[in-house]
Amino acid sequence: MRVPYAPSEPPNEEARPVYERIAERRKPRPLIPLDLALLHNPAMADGWSSFIGAIRTKTSVPEGLKELAISRVAVLNSAVHEWDIHAAIAVKAGISRDAMQAAFDLPVTKKATVQKEGVQGLTGEEYAVLCYTDQMTIGVAVEDDVAGKVKEFLSDKQVVELTATVAAYNCVSRFLVALDVGECNGRGMKAVKDL
CATH class of the missing domain: 1.20.1290.10 (AhpD-like)
Structure with a gap:
């Protein structure tokens, strides 16, 4: 990747709830490279995960x-x-x-x-x-x-x-x-x- 991946564990307590929410959405898989790229900015990663999660699981399109x-x-x-x-x-x-x-x-x-x-x-x-x-x-x-x-x-x-x-x-x-x-x-x- 063109930048290093963010750590796979929360770097601080402020980021922990975001990591946990994304990990819960990915369960049983671990965080994927996309998550670890986005987690350079936990707030952005959190919004992305929520939005894409809704697209993936909360739509009625066949x-x-x-x-x-x-x-x-x-x-x-x-x-x-x-x-x-x-x-x-x-x-x-x-x-x-x-x-x-x-x-x-x-x-x-x-x-x-x-x-x-x-x-x-x-x-x-x-x-x-x-x-x-x-x-x-x-x-x-x-x-x-x-x-x-x-x-x-x-x-x-x-x-x-x-x-x-x-x-x-x-x-x-x-x-x-x-x-x-x-x-x-x-x-x-x-x-x-x-x-």
């Missing part, structure tokens, strides 16, 4: 679609660690390997005609989520047709949740890649068959 979006962000931003973790979760959540391969291979959708039946192994819903993710990640603005297609199968609340998920994981991936957290830059992403 798990597979959420993880598909996160995986696509990882591909677009070359975030190896993010892909390796979240693509495997997407498969466990029911996204087909063909759909994951499409998420890995499809060119970026800058202008879209969202097709009802999807493309290249994707359902129409999966393809709409990828188009939405692409436009948010690459161009920031989302076309009305793409947003409209997502609204056909997600409630208003879920559209907000999907948007927050894509935004949050763009933040995560940019942090991971900029600092080379986990020393993953330059390493290849897991092949879909190995997820």
